Structures are given as structure tokens and as C-alpha cells.
Amino acid sequence: MSIETVRVDLGTRSYDVRIGQGLLDRAGAEIVALAGKRRVAIVTDTTVAAAHLPRLIASLNTAGLQAEALALPAGEATKSWDRLGQAVEWLIAQRIERKDLVIALGGGVIGDLAGFASAILRRGVRFVQIPTTLLAQVDSSVGGKTGINSPQGKNLIGAFHQPSLVLADIDVLGTLAPRDFRAGYGEVAKYGLLGDEGFFEWLETAGPVLATDPEALQRAVRHSVAMKAGIVQRDETEQGERALLNLGHTFGHALESATGYSDRLLHGEGVAIGCTLAFELSARLGLCSQEAPSRVAAHFAAMGMPARIADIPGDLPGDEALIALMGQDKKVMDGKLRFILARGIGQSFVTDDVDPAALRAVLAASRRG
Numbered sequence: 001m002s003i004e005t006v007r008v009d010l011g012t013r014s015y016d017v018r019i020g021q022g023l024l025d026r027a028g029a030e031i032v033a034l035a036g037k038r039r040v041a042i043v044t045d046t047t048v049a050a051a052h053l054p055r056l057i058a059s060l061n062t063a064g065l066q067a068e069a070l071a072l073p074a075g076e077a078t079k080s081w082d083r084l085g086q087a088v089e090w091l092i093a094q095r096i097e098r099k100d101l102v103i104a105l106g107g108g109v110i111g112d113l114a115g116f117a118s119a120i121l122r123r124g125v126r127f128v129q130i131p132t133t134l135l136a137q138v139d140s141s142v143g144g145k146t147g148i149n150s151p152q153g154k155n156l157i158g159a160f161h162q163p164s165l166v167l168a169d170i171d172v173l174g175t176l177a178p179r180d181f182r183a184g185y186g187e188v189a190k191y192g193l194l195g196d197e198g199f200f201e202w203l204e205t206a207g208p209v210l211a212t213d214p215e216a217l218q219r220a221v222r223h224s225v226a227m228k229a230g231i232v233q234r235d236e237t238e239q240g241e242r243a244l245l246n247l248g249h250t251f252g253h254a255l256e257s258a259t260g261y262s263d264r265l266l267h268g269e270g271v272a273i274g275c276t277l278a279f280e281l282s283a284r285l286g287l288c289s290q291e292a293p294s295r296v297a298a299h300f301a302a303m304g305m306p307a308r309i310a311d312i313p314g315d316l317p318g319d320e321a322l323i324a325l326m327g328q329d330k331k332v333m334d335g336k337l338r339f340i341l342a343r344g345i346g347q348s349f350v351t352d353d354v355d356p357a358a359l360r361a362v363l364a365a366s367r368r369g
């Protein structure tokens, strides 16, 4: 299979997303044109470093680039002020200058944190995303949302800062834990649910074989990236259409905060539960048929993913506390919650016209399982 390129066309901030096999070993050759003879600093996590960092450094060295690396602890808790401070101070200690290059090698946690560090270091240095999870390849490495979490809510501290290049090597997904692969799948399915019923239909068959079929996997990554690139090109800073990429996230982010950004609930799992809730709310409000949420929940269950609040292990705060957490969502306007709802699979839209009683009813039903 050949390497494919999706261009994200944003004027002076345009960049390529390169997708295919063997890209990690080609990284030096892909990056050298951007880097020139400038310095390269890699931010990664300890799990990814053990599996893939030596090959990246070897590839950079072969292209004549010297690289230093910082490996942070793996996991969502790393998207914190403390780890951001550690990364920025390390980059300063490395004397990374404005024209140098930061490489984010890892999943969405590392991409979001290293991207934010790059946005604020010397008021902005360039960075390259080398996403190593399915979630990061289909979603977080593209579009320039960077940031960290606050105890009050997900991604509440951050900046838009577009990468200069994205290298998505689908081979590196082979070392992912099955649960992390499945969590990333939550974002893949989201694309079909928000805007492409044909893609969702294809996933209903192809989803279960993605992890073992490189051709299907590359197609899923390419299609997801192309959908995201299109939306980001039309609405880079989420003034309108980009909010559709938030399908399921008003619920999912509140559940992630409620579970302490821990491995009780991974981001992509929260998205799967949140997408199911968004369709259940849509059906309850009479916007779509009851078949739609049933089909969404059945697909996530077939993928071995959680689809209900009841699937989250351990205790959760009550509905009023969850709704209060949703009140910190960045889509809130004039104090009013806004949701991405749907008129059917692939037909999503943004609304603040949601009956609170309907919201409480779907939360209660999802808790019952």
C-alpha cells in the first residue's frame, strides 16, 4: 500500500498529513526539509519511548538530524500544569529556538501537551505530530487543538496551534494495547455518526477487522483525516461547523472529569458513551427514530466498547453533578449548554434547545444500562 497524503489547507498554516506504512523509519527524510539544520526535540511518553523512540532517533540521525528526547509518564494525568511546566522548562534547557522543531511522538495526550508547549514556548515554535495511537492518527494530531486538563473540566487550558506536518504510520498501531485501540475507534465511528452514514455502514462490517487488516485500517484513518481536514479548513477555530467534531463530547468530557481523568474511562470510551447518549437524547426529543440510538449502541457493543454510563466501573456523582460538569464545556454560550444532536446517522447539528427533563431521562436510563 502506498503512502497517502491529506492536505490541510489553511493558508500560511497549511500542512500535509502523511498516512501509511513504514513512515516512522522514513521520518528523518520526511522532516529534514522542514528542519533544515535546526535542532529537533522529541516529547514522548515512557511506553511509546520503549516501543518506538530508538527507531525515530535512528531515522533522524540518518537524515543528519540530532535529537534529544523527554519521556513523560503515560496516561491522561500527564495533561496537567505540572507536566506542561516540565516539558516547557526542558525545551528551554535544550535551548530550542523559535525556528527549531518539536516532535510529539505519542498518543493524544502527548500531542495535546507537546503541541501546547510548542504554542507557548518563545510565543510559538513549529511542531510535528507523529501520532502513535488510532485516536491520535484519526483525530488529535490534525486540526491544531492543543491543551491540558483542569480539575474543573477537560482541555480548559489550551491554544489553537497547527502542526507543520503529521506522520501517521499505521504500523506503529500494532503495539497498542487492545483497549487503547478500541478507545481510538470511538473517534473513528464518530465521523460516520456526525456526517457520513455510508462510512458508518462500512464500519459496521469493517470495524471488527480493522486491527488485523492494514488496508481497511489505512482506509479508516485516511477517510477520518479527510473528513476532519475538510471541517477544520472551513472553520479552523470552531465558530460554527467544527463543533460537530464534538459529537458525544459534552457527555464524554463530563464523565472523564467525574472519573478523575483515570483509566476508569479513556477518552475514546467516553466518546462512545457520549455518542450513544447524543443519539438517545435526539430520539427522545423526536429528532430521529428510535432505531438510530439502538444501532449506535449495538455497534459499540459489537466492538467490545462501553456504550452506557452503567458500563463505567465504580461510583459516579449524581446527574446534577454531571450536568454541572457539562456547564464547563467550551460550547456553553450565555450559560446555556449546547449539544451536538442528530436527525439520523450522519446528520448531526448543534443546538441549545434541549429540554432538561429529556436530558435527565437519558442520563437515568443510561445509568440503568
Ligand SMILES: NC(=O)c1ccc[n+]([C@@H]2O[C@H](COP(=O)([O-])OP(=O)(O)OC[C@H]3O[C@@H](n4cnc5c(N)ncnc54)[C@H](O)[C@@H]3O)[C@@H](O)[C@H]2O)c1
Pocket: 045, 046, 047, 048, 051, 074, 075, 076, 079, 106, 107, 108, 109, 110, 112, 132, 133, 134, 135, 136, 139, 140, 141, 142, 143, 144, 145, 146, 154, 155, 172, 173, 174, 175, 176, 177, 180, 183, 184, 187, 266, 267, 268
Ligand atoms: N486535540 C484534539 O483534537 C484531540 C482529539 C481527540 C482526543 N484528544 C485528546 O487525546 C487524548 C487521548 O489520546 P489517546 O487515546 O491517544 O491516549 P494516550 O495518549 O494516553 O495513549 C493511550 C495509551 O497508549 C499508549 N501508547 C501510545 N502509542 C502506543 C503504541 N504505538 N504502542 C503501545 N502503546 C502506545 C500510551 O502510552 C498510553 O498509555 C485525550 O486527552 C483527548 O482529550 C485531542
Ligand SMILES: O=C(O)C(=O)C[C@@H](O)[C@H](O)[C@H](O)COP(=O)(O)O
Pocket: 139, 143, 145, 154, 155, 187, 238, 242, 243, 245, 246, 249, 330
Ligand atoms: O478537533 C476538534 O474540534 C474536536 O472537537 C475533536 C475532539 O475529538 C477532541 O476530543 C477535542 O479535543 C475536543 O475539543 P474541546 O474543544 O471540546 O476540548
Ligand SMILES: [Zn+2]
Pocket: 139, 187, 249, 267, 271
Ligand atoms: Zn475527542
